[in-house]
Amino acid sequence: MIKRTHTCGQLRETHAGEPVSLTGWVNAYRLYGQNLVFIDLRDRYGVTQLVFDKESCPEALIEAAAKLRAEDVVGVRGTVRRRENPNPTIPTGLIEVVATEMEIFNKTDQLPILPDDSGAAGNIAGEEMRLKHRYIDLRRPRMQSILGVRHRVCQTARRYFDENGFLEIETPVLYKSTPEGAREFLVPCRTVPGQFYALPQSPQLFKQILMISGCDRYMQVCKCFRDEDPRADRQPEFTQIDLEMSFVRREDIMDMMEGFVRRLWKEVAGVDVPPIQRMGYREAMERFGIDRPDTRYGLEIKDISDIARKIEFKVFQEALAQHPEARAYFSKKGVVKAIRVPGGAEKLSRKITDGYSGFVATFGAGGVPTVKLNAQGAFETGIAKFLEPVKAELIAALGLQPGDTVLFAADSYAVATKSLGELRQKVARDMGLVPKPGCEGGPWNFLWVVDFPMFERNKETGKWVALHHPFTAPRDDQAEAFVRADLNSDDETIESIVSAGYDIVLNGQEIAGGSVRIHSRAVQAKVFELLGMTPEQAKEKFSFLLEALSYGAPPHAGIAFGLDRLIMNFVGTDNIRDVIAFPKTLIGQDLMTRAPSPVPDDQLKQVHIASIAKG
RNA sequence: GGGGCGGUAGCUCAAUUGGUUAGAGUACCGGACUGUCGAUCCGGUGGUUGCGGGUUCGAGUCCCGUCCGCCUCGCCA
Numbered sequence: 001m002i003k004r005t006h007t008c009g010q011l012r013e014t015h016a017g018e019p020v021s022l023t024g025w026v027n028a029y030r031l032y033g034q035n036l037v038f039i040d041l042r043d044r045y046g047v048t049q050l051v052f053d054k055e056s057c058p059e060a061l062i063e064a065a066a067k068l069r070a071e072d073v074v075g076v077r078g079t080v081r082r083r084e085n086p087n088p089t090i091p092t093g094l095i096e097v098v099a100t101e102m103e104i105f106n107k108t109d110q111l112p113i114l115p116d117d118s119g120a121a122g123n124i125a126g127e128e129m130r131l132k133h134r135y136i137d138l139r140r141p142r143m144q145s146i147l148g149v150r151h152r153v154c155q156t157a158r159r160y161f162d163e164n165g166f167l168e169i170e171t172p173v174l175y176k177s178t179p180e181g182a183r184e185f186l187v188p189c190r191t192v193p194g195q196f197y198a199l200p201q202s203p204q205l206f207k208q209i210l211m212i213s214g215c216d217r218y219m220q221v222c223k224c225f226r227d228e229d230p231r232a233d234r235q236p237e238f239t240q241i242d243l244e245m246s247f248v249r250r251e252d253i254m255d256m257m258e259g260f261v262r263r264l265w266k267e268v269a270g271v272d273v274p275p276i277q278r279m280g281y282r283e284a285m286e287r288f289g290i291d292r293p294d295t296r297y298g299l300e301i302k303d304i305s306d307i308a309r310k311i312e313f314k315v316f317q318e319a320l321a322q323h324p325e326a327r328a329y330f331s332k333k334g335v336v337k338a339i340r341v342p343g344g345a346e347k348l349s350r351k352i353t354d355g356y357s358g359f360v361a362t363f364g365a366g367g368v369p370t371v372k373l374n375a376q377g378a379f380e381t382g383i384a385k386f387l388e389p390v391k392a393e394l395i396a397a398l399g400l401q402p403g404d405t406v407l408f409a410a411d412s413y414a415v416a417t418k419s420l421g422e423l424r425q426k427v428a429r430d431m432g433l434v435p436k437p438g439c440e441g442g443p444w445n446f447l448w449v450v451d452f453p454m455f456e457r458n459k460e461t462g463k464w465v466a467l468h469h470p471f472t473a474p475r476d477d478q479a480e481a482f483v484r485a486d487l488n489s490d491d492e493t494i495e496s497i498v499s500a501g502y503d504i505v506l507n508g509q510e511i512a513g514g515s516v517r518i519h520s521r522a523v524q525a526k527v528f529e530l531l532g533m534t535p536e537q538a539k540e541k542f543s544f545l546l547e548a549l550s551y552g553a554p555p556h557a558g559i560a561f562g563l564d565r566l567i568m569n570f571v572g573t574d575n576i577r578d579v580i581a582f583p584k585t586l587i588g589q590d591l592m593t594r595a596p597s598p599v600p601d602d603q604l605k606q607v608h609i610a611s612i613a614k615g
Numbered sequence: 616g617g618g619g620c621g622g623u624a625g626c627u628c629a630a631u632u633g634g635u636u637a638g639a640g641u642a643c644c645g646g647a648c649u650g651u652c653g654a655u656c657c658g659g660u661g662g663u664u665g666c667g668g669g670u671u672c673g674a675g676u677c678c679c680g681u682c683c684g685c686c687u688c689g690c691c692a
Contacts, residue, residue: 028652036649053649070642087652110625110643118653125626128684181692201692228691229616362618362688469692531692585684 002075002103009046013094015080020097022048023075023105025115025139026068037065039099041076044144049087049096050076056098064102071108071115071136077101115139127577131591134582146571146579149268153566154221156267157241160260166217166243171206173199173223178541180531181469182226185236188607199225199237202560204471205545207244208517211556212548218244221563229586233509233565233576236588241566243514244558249476250500250516253557254448257512261446261504268570271444276504280451289337289421291452294508295445297433299424301337301417307393308336308410313386315369319410336410337420339427340398344405345372347431350381356407356423365419369408373400383408425508436572447505451475454482454499455530463532464494468501470527471545472515475500483523487530494530502559511566514559521549 004023011020024043031037037052052065056079068074078099087093112133113125117140130137137143158168177184177198184198200206202224210218220242227236245253258276265271284293287300308316322334341348356368370382373395379387387394398406407423409416428434435442454474455464466472474482475498485493500516518524524546528538538546567579577583584590604611 028654030651030654031648032651032654033648036651038651038654040652047652049652051650055649083650085650085652089652093652112625114626114642116653126684128622129626131684178692183691204692226691229689231691232686234691364688466692471692586686587683589683591684 001105002077002101004075007045008041008043008048009091011048011080011092011095011097013082016082016095018080019077020080021075021077022050022097024073026070026072026074028070029068031066034059034062034066037062037068039065039068039074041074042139046092047090048092049083050078051081051096051098053098057100061099061102064104065099068104069108071111071139073105073108075103075105111136113137115143117142128591131577131583131585134592138581143578146567146573147581149570150563150567150579152268153264153563153570154241156264157219157221157260157561160263161217161219161243164217164256164259166219167215168220169210169215169218170220171200171203171210171222175200178205182228185225185227188609190607193608201226202240203242204469205542207242207558208471208545208556209548211244211246211517212551212553214246216246218242218558230584230588232574233568235564235576235580235583237584238576239563241561241563242558243560244556246554246556248516248555248557250450250502250557253514253516253559254502257504257514257559264566265444269444273444273446276446276448278448278450281449281453282451284449285417285421289417289419289424290508291449292503292505292508292510293447293449294425294428294434295447296435296443296507297428299339299341299428299433301339301420301424302398303335304338304394304397304408305334305336307390307397310390310393311386313369313383315366316386316408316410319412319416322412332412332414334411335413335416336408337416338398338409339407339420339424340400341405341407341427341431342401343403344407344427344431345374345380345403348405348427352430353382353405353407356426359426360409360419360423363419363422364415365409365411368419368423369410371406371408373402373404373406375402377402443507445507449503449505450501451498452501452503453495454478454497455494457495464530466527466531468499468513468515470531471517471524473500473518473523474498479523483526487526500557504559504561506569509565509569510562511569512559512561514557516555516557519549519553519555521546521553524549 002021002023005020006022008022008024022041024041027040027042027047029037029039035054039050039052040047041050052062054062076097076099078097080095081098083094083096113129113136115136116124125137138147174187174197177186177196182201184201187197187199189195189197203220203222207218222240222242223237224240225237230236245256261276262273265273279293281291284291286303287293289301305320309320316336319334319336323332324334326333353368353370360368371384371387372380372382374380379391394400400406407420407427409420411419452467454467454472456467457463458465473479478497481493482497485497487494502514503510504512518527525535525538528542533541564576564579568574568576571579573579582590582592589595
């Protein structure tokens, strides 16, 4: 078998005259009668032109070369030669390899898709075809490059955390069902009939136990599983870079993780990340309407309820009449909020702004009242006539300039905030304000979001739920208030308790999230109680944790980075399937292997399962 | 669970108001050509229009159901 001496991306002018051999796939072929054949040979490292011509090759070799087609797999021996006509568009374009011997490892059948990034062959395969024939799709230089970025991110994480004393430890994939959070994948147990494992939503409790075990610093690149409906940026199985540290408080772990972010961006993107700013949850919700603000552009949200109160506009008045006595946050109290869109009068056509009503309807809002300030400084269109009495106040409050458009939301705090938070991002896209992905020179805007509420009331059930997860500790200065609070009557206190959680937000995407953990058995038990668990239920589900907490648990804190989303940012895609070698479709199928699949009844019996699915 | 878009040649797409034999590019096959690099030129093979049912003289097109892909709301401690 011909073995390669070089890769297809390696040869340069300095190799001229050397005997070499290359192996790879036929990327393209160009024929000139019986006398001259060009083959572009591709491997993971690049493309090199092979030449078969009458002067250098026996006739049989040229004939064989002329029969090569796209994706045939071959090895070639030959000599490196400077090209008569260099091709400046590829790194190996100054040379070619004059073939003297060829071994065909495999001929290909008619291909369903071509591994072609450029669309040079006249088309780019659809995603369904790419997933079905993933092994061809992954040959594309673009996909190879993404796999490379993913590898570098993982390697950088392992190096950085190794240098800082972290141990890489594997945690179980067959785990105990703890059904509070996301829906779990279940695995029937053969040896204990009728009982099940669950696949972990995250290794959360194991890494805490590892801290209690004295491991001090833990890291793992680990698979997590959530059986929820997917999105463009979600998969049922995804990967986290998971971390936990002992004997630290919030500032310590945030410093350590900021160091990791700085190292990662330096090594993977060649970018120096400046110190990461912090923003409180309340400020983020107030200014951006979302807990992961995209700070690459303005369009901030302002509360103008006090101005809106003064005018006779039914939509505003009805909104403001909702729960007027309620607390401002996490409540149903009515508010009026607004976004100033600089230059929107020209760029946002009537058709576009009309479309915003339908957009916010999906978040429960009734519409988007709109007004323009024309070049002469007069309110125009939409609700102009209602706003006239408070024109000066509005201009001052929002900093309006001629040519601006103002978009309003009048609803409950929750709906108005969510609607404008989402609308803000849509307007930014419509106005062309969102820069290209960072890898193409756009800004990387990092932000720590901190001071989340510990708990909020579930909208439907009215039960308290943990905003992050039930193992999150209150912020140091809040712990006492939580310990003292009466769970049955002290709603105001419970709602106001701030956690020691922290998220890293990048360009409006959450890329990491974590918290200081509860290391007191009493506090942990109290959280379980608040979340509606009886002591018996808490014991049944989490006795191992409660026991561990009472046998010498150090203070500890952790975080997890969403690896897939990190890669999406580095390579500039909004499709998570692009950054996973073998991803699943929206209903969780693997189109290549056709998983999931039926299994024989025998196999079901062994695990004590009977299917009730029809058909 | 809800809403939206799509499924036609190996692949990417087109097909007028429901109208004759469903087209193009590319891939593939055959031929021409000694410096191309998205080679070019000539010719050819290739179709159960996702699947099932219905309306109609006539369905790729309209209706019902179903499967699959994508986007999205809910959901994702």
